[in-house]
Structure formats: structure tokens, C-alpha cells
Amino acid sequence: MNFLTELREGLSISWSAIRANKLRSVLTTLGIIIGIVTVTLMGTAIEGLHQSFLKTISFIGADVLYVQIEDWGPHSRLEWVNMQKRRAITVEQAATLASELTAARAVAPVMTSRERIRFRKRSASNVQIVGSTEDFFLTGGVSVAAGRFFSASEAAGGRPVCVIGSLVATNLFPNESPLGERIKIDQQPFEVVGVLEKLGTFLDTSIDNQAIIPLPQLIAGFENTHNLDQIQVKVKAGADLDDARDELHSVMRKIRHLAPADADDFAINQQDQILEMVHKVTGTIATIGLFITGLSLCVGGIGIMNIMFVSVAERTREIGVRKAIGAKRRTILLQFLIEAATICLIGGLVGLGIAWPVTLLMQRFLPAALSLSTIGVALLVSLVTGVLSGIFPAWRAARMNPVDALRNE
Amino acid sequence: MSLIRLENISRRYQMGGETIHALREVSLDIQRGEYVAIMGPSGSGKSTLMNLIGCLDTPTAGRYELNGVSVSEMGDNQLAEIRNREIGFIFQTFNLLPRADALRNVELPLIYSGKPAAERRRIALEVLAGVGLADRVHHKPNEMSGGQRQRVAVARALANRPSLLLADEPTGNLDSKTGREILALFDELFQKGHTIIVVTHEEAVARNARRIIRILDGLIASDERMDGRESKVEGQKTGADGRAVPAPDGTAP
Numbered sequence: 001m002n003f004l005t006e007l008r009e010g011l012s013i014s015w016s017a018i019r020a021n022k023l024r025s026v027l028t029t030l031g032i033i034i035g036i037v038t039v040t041l042m043g044t045a046i047e048g049l050h051q052s053f054l055k056t057i058s059f060i061g062a063d064v065l066y067v068q069i070e071d072w073g074p075h076s077r078l079e080w081v082n083m084q085k086r087r088a089i090t091v092e093q094a095a096t097l098a099s100e101l102t103a104a105r106a107v108a109p110v111m112t113s114r115e116r117i118r119f120r121k122r123s124a125s126n127v128q129i130v131g132s133t134e135d136f137f138l139t140g141g142v143s144v145a146a147g148r149f150f151s152a153s154e155a156a157g158g159r160p161v162c163v164i165g166s167l168v169a170t171n172l173f174p175n176e177s178p179l180g181e182r183i184k185i186d187q188q189p190f191e192v193v194g195v196l197e198k199l200g201t202f203l204d205t206s207i208d209n210q211a212i213i214p215l216p217q218l219i220a221g222f223e224n225t226h227n228l229d230q231i232q233v234k235v236k237a238g239a240d241l242d243d244a245r246d247e248l249h250s251v252m253r254k255i256r257h258l259a260p261a262d263a264d265d266f267a268i269n270q271q272d273q274i275l276e277m278v279h280k281v282t283g284t285i286a287t288i289g290l291f292i293t294g295l296s297l298c299v300g301g302i303g304i305m306n307i308m309f310v311s312v313a314e315r316t317r318e319i320g321v322r323k324a325i326g327a328k329r330r331t332i333l334l335q336f337l338i339e340a341a342t343i344c345l346i347g348g349l350v351g352l353g354i355a356w357p358v359t360l361l362m363q364r365f366l367p368a369a370l371s372l373s374t375i376g377v378a379l380l381v382s383l384v385t386g387v388l389s390g391i392f393p394a395w396r397a398a399r400m401n402p403v404d405a406l407r408n409e
Numbered sequence: 410m411s412l413i414r415l416e417n418i419s420r421r422y423q424m425g426g427e428t429i430h431a432l433r434e435v436s437l438d439i440q441r442g443e444y445v446a447i448m449g450p451s452g453s454g455k456s457t458l459m460n461l462i463g464c465l466d467t468p469t470a471g472r473y474e475l476n477g478v479s480v481s482e483m484g485d486n487q488l489a490e491i492r493n494r495e496i497g498f499i500f501q502t503f504n505l506l507p508r509a510d511a512l513r514n515v516e517l518p519l520i521y522s523g524k525p526a527a528e529r530r531r532i533a534l535e536v537l538a539g540v541g542l543a544d545r546v547h548h549k550p551n552e553m554s555g556g557q558r559q560r561v562a563v564a565r566a567l568a569n570r571p572s573l574l575l576a577d578e579p580t581g582n583l584d585s586k587t588g589r590e591i592l593a594l595f596d597e598l599f600q601k602g603h604t605i606i607v608v609t610h611e612e613a614v615a616r617n618a619r620r621i622i623r624i625l626d627g628l629i630a631s632d633e634r635m636d637g638r639e640s641k642v643e644g645q646k647t648g649a650d651g652r653a654v655p656a657p658d659g660t661a662p
Contacts, residue, residue: 327521
């Protein structure tokens with residue numbers, strides 16, 4: 001008989017066997033349900049964690065290169081200390097870079113400071129003040145929620161204007177529109193021309209707690225240096241990121257007067273490096289988490305195996321009859337495999353039914369959702385568990401000698 | 410050509426350190442259309458003989474031809490196919506699947522032989538009607554009397570039109586009246602040309618057959634025909650064989 005008939009036959013047999021032993025089936029399935037619930041929730045949580053990591057670094061543009069003296073990649077403390085000794089990257093170098101790069105759409109020098117901002121009686125402390133040019137609007141991964149970003153002439157002329165982050169806006173202007181208002185950064189007045197869209201948090205600090213002012217204003221008012229934190233270079237649309245990186249690299253070497261034999265005394269960072277780290281971290285969490293929760297599924301599988309042995313023993317005579325009537329080994333094997341797989345699949349479905357509302361609850365903390373792929377994997381895993389735990393009992397049933405099986409009382 | 414030809418069939422079992430000779434070089438011919446009873450006390454080897462004839466077991470030595478095909482060297486799956494196609498089993502305890510109704514029980518061998526669903530249903534209904542259960546097709550075994558259950562079992566045995574009906578104590582679990590009904594059914598099937606082998610220890614059951622083979626200590630002790638012609642254990646043929654059936658040889662000690 002063909003495989004399809006065998007499959008259908010096996011399904012109907014196992015369904016009636018499962019229904020005939022309701023309590024037993026429910027208890028056995030419970031093991032699988034618990035296993036699938038834990039694995040699904042763990043998978044969803046890890047995926048949520050991953051998504052939230054990715055979301056927090058979304059302000060780091062994929063097509064933006066960050067020129068800094070330090071490298072983002074993981075490095076030892078000594079390496080870091082050595083990097084801090086490098087010559088600073090200056091405003092002048094940024095200007096030269098902007099004029100020489102061909103593959104860049106925007107080149108934004110960035111210098112930061114931390115200051116207190118006040119508006120009338122309210123104040124916000126430890127706000128990150130970013131000094132940059134109008135190009136930062138393109139490189140900084142920011143968008144304007146209200147008002148506008150400052151213009152090129154405002155940036156060059158150093159007019160005291162600022163664009164504030166959403167957290168600063170809500171802290172200082174809970175009731176009124178900040179646009180056009182004058183706030184005081186440290187002691188100096190700035191006019192708010194725009195408010196940024198909410199960005200979220202990165203490494204536990206809100207990146208919405210910032211204000212962006214023209215670079216000359218920052219230099220004149222707060223920092224008194226020409227040393228930049230970084231230069232952000234946004235690559236032209238359609239240009240190859242690696243080519244742009246190569247060009248940026250050689251231009252930077254020229255600007256910093258490095259001899260061909262000299263090592264770089266600057267670093268070009270990009271989103272990929274952080275992505276790689278995020279993947280590594282969540283990958284490790286996923287491996288450990290899924291392994292531990294997988295153990296509970298394993299316990300469920302052992303329960304299935306146990307009950308399948310009982311089922312085979314109970315139905316020894318039935319196996320004998322079926323064999324006498326013409327069932328082949330494969331038919332018997334398939335019958336019990338299908339039974340085990342059906343129990344596990346039902347367990348998987350019920351498990352998903354339980355896990356689903358819990359993931360909805362999880363969404364309050366994590367951008368987690370029960371994805372279609374998680375559902376698919378959960379069902380596949382329960383199917384595989386069923387087959388794995390069913391194969392040994394089924395094999396034993398299939399190999400039974402019909403004479404002995406028929407004699408069984 | 411004989412339907413069943415056993416040539417020097419032996420079957421030994423290992424039990425503990427001991428070898429049990431269940432059958433010792435038994436030779437036997439059964440023709441198509443015969444109605445044979447195999448008798449013997451328990452431990453005589455009659456069950457072993459039945460299992461071998463039914464292709465449930467394979468001999469340790471000797472050759473078994475069923476319908477011209479040598480089955481003594483076949484593997485598990487081939488034997489399953491032979492059982493499915495050539496042999497209809499009827500058991501003492503009926504051995505119906507408890508959760509399946511009569512129709513489904515009868516369909517089972519048809520499922521294993523790969524018949525399409527519509528044909529399965531048609532054949533099953535037909536054979537169930539043939540054993541007088543047309544109005545019981547959707548009853549489960551526990552909703553039927555013993556006699557009805559055994560009729561379902563007979564219908565199941567007939568479903569694939571096997572060459573041989575092999576019944577093991579078919580009336581053993583029935584009261585005498587129902588037992589007689591089943592034996593009457595066997596007689597009817599015999600009249601229609603079915604080959605039937607009944608394994609029993611009841612003389613009354615065996616008397617319904619046309620030939621009685623008695624087994625003792627793993628050997629054929631006697632092989633007699635109930636229509637007056639008898640072949641002695643010594644292998645002599647007595648009387649004319651009216652049905653063109655050569656008298657089988659019984660090997661004796």
C-alpha cells in the first residue's frame with residue numbers, strides 16, 4: 001500500500017488510540033506542552049532582546065562611516081589607553097576631508113559636551129550637547145518631529161540656535177511648544193528651532209537627552225578646543241560602502257601626514273562592527289537559553305517514549321493481528337511513529353496556544369512577537385521530538401514476531 | 410499442483426539451554442478446495458504447524474510451497490504480503506480491533522493490500538452481507554454477540570479472496586449453538602470452493618471437516634478422510650480417490 005494511505009491510516013489509528021486513553025494522553029502531552037511553552041517563550045524573548053538591541057543602534061546608520069581615534073571593536077584596556085594617546089582629529093581635518101572626498105554625501109564634524117539646560121524654572125542636567133554642522137541632520141540618524149534642523153548659514157555663522165532631543169523637550173516644555181523659545185545651555189541663551197523624533201535608549205542612557213547646536217557655538221561657549229570626537233561621513237546613495245571606506249582611509253592618511261610605513265592613528269568605524277557584536281551576544285544567549293529550555297522538552301520526550309512503550313506493550317496482540325492480516329514492518333513502525341508524533345504535535349499546538357498570550361504580555365517589556373518562524377520551529381521541534389521518542393518503541397513493535405504477539409494475552 | 414506442500418518441515422525452538430523439536434520432518438500436501446482439520450493435544454506441535462502453514466513462522470528446515478511459491482526462505486515483509494493475499498486467519502478470540510466497527514475491521518486487510526477506499530468499502534460490505542451481517546456493519550465488536558464477532562472475523566478473513574482460510578479453534582469461545590452456526594458457515598464456504606484448515610482439539614468440530622490430520626509429538630500420527638477413504642500413517646492409500654486428490658503422505662516414526 002502506498003505511503004499516503006499508510007499515513008492516513010496511521011493518523012486515524014493514532015487518533016482513536018489517543019482518544020481511547022484520554023487521561024493518559026493529556027498527562028503525556030503535558031510534558032510536551034510545558035517544553036514547547038518554555039522553548040517558545042525563550043525563543044521569543046531572545047528574538048525580542050535582539051530586536052531591542054538592533055533598535056537602539058538604529059541611529060547608527062548603515063551607510064555612515066565614523067572616523068575616530070578609537071576603534072569600536074572589542075579591545076583590551078591597554079589598546080584602549082594607547083588609542084587615547086593618538087593625535088586628535090581636528091575641525092580643520094574634517095574640513096579638508098569634506099572637500100576631498102568624492103563618495104561622501106555629507107561630512108559632519110562632531111564634538112560633544114555635557115551641560116545643564118534651563119528654561120524658566122525648569123532644568124535638565126547632564127544633557128549631551130552635540131556641536132556639529134547641518135550635515136549632522138544627514139549623518140546622525142535623526143529626524144525632526146517639529147520645527148526644522150538648523151541651516152548651513154546658521155551652522156557656519158554660529159548663530160545661537162539649537163535642536164533638542166525629545167526627552168529634553170518633554171522635560172522642559174511639558175505644556176507648551178518649545179519652538180521659538182529661548183533656553184539656556186549652561187549660561188548661554190539658545191533659540192529652539194526644532195525638536196527631534198524619539199530615538200530610544202542606547203546602553204541604558206537615553207539618546208533623546210540631547211541638544212544639537214552649531215559647532216562654532218560649542219567651541220566658543222563650552223569646549224575651547226578644535227579636537228573633535230568624531231567625523232561622521234555619510235556615503236552617497238548607490239556608492240559602494242567598502243570603496244568609500246577605502247577612499248576615506250587614504251584621504252585620512254594623507255590629511256594626517258602618515259608615511260606609507262606608519263600604522264593608522266585613527267579608526268574608521270561602521271554599523272557592521274556593532275551588529276556583529278550584537279549578533280554574537282544574542283547568539284550566546286540564545287544558545288544557552290534554548291539549551292536549558294530544550295532540556296524540559298527532552299523530559300517531555302522521555303515521557304512520550306515511556307508511554308509509547310506502554311502503548312506498544314498493551315497492543316501487542318493488536319500488532320500480532322495486524323501482522324497476521326498483512327501489515328508489514330514499515331506499516332507498524334509508521335503507525336506508532338505517527339501516534340507519537342501526533343501526541344507531540346498536539347502538545348506543540350496547545351503549547352503555542354498557551355505561549356501566545358504570554359508573548360503579548362512580554363511585548364510590554366520587549367519588542368517581542370510570536371513570529372511565524374518561531375511557530376514553525378516550535379511545531380517542527382515537537383514533531384521531531386515525537387519522532388525521536390517514538391522511534392525506539394515503534395521499532396520494537398515493528399520487529400515483533402507475529403506468533404509471539406498473537407499469543408500475548 | 411497442491412495448494413500447500415510441506416516437505417520434511419522441522420521446527421525447533423531454543424528454550425533456555427534446551428532444544429524443543431516442535432515439528433520433526435513433517436511432509437504434507439493439501440489440495441485446493443479441501444476442508445482439513447488439524448487435531449492434537451496441546452504441545453503436540455499443531456499450533457506450530459498452523460503458524461508455519463499460515464506463514465506466521467518459518468521452518469528451521471524443510472521446504473514449504475504455498476500455491477506453487479516457496480515461502481520457507483521469505484523475509485518478514487514478503488511473508489506479510491503472502492499472509493495478506495493468500496491466507497485468511499480466523500482466531501479463537503476473534504481478534505477484532507476493539508475500537509473499529511465491523512466494516513473497518515473487514516476493510517483492514519484491504520487497506521494493507523492497497524485497495525482504493527471505494528473498492529474497499531464495496532468488498533467489505535459484500536463479504537459482511539455474505540456472512541449475514543449486512544445490518545451490523547457499523548457495530549463495534551463490544552456491541553455484538555460472540556457469534557457475530559466471529560462472523561466479522563470470517564468476513565475479514567475472506568476480504569482479500571485468499572487461497573486458504575486458516576481457523577484456530579474457531580468455536581472455542583462460543584456456546585455450542587453459536588459454534589454450530591459458525592461451523593455451518595464454514596461448510597457453506599467449503600461448498601463454495603474455499604480451502605479451509607481448522608485447528609482444533611474438539612472432535613465434534615473436526616468431524617465437520619472432510620479430512621482429519623492428527624499431530625502427536627511433532628509428527629503426523631494419522632491422516633484420515635471422512636468420506637470413507639483413509640490414508641494410514643504408514644502412507645498407504647486406501648480406497649479410490651474420487652476427488653482426484655492424491656492422498657498425502659504422513660511420515661511416521
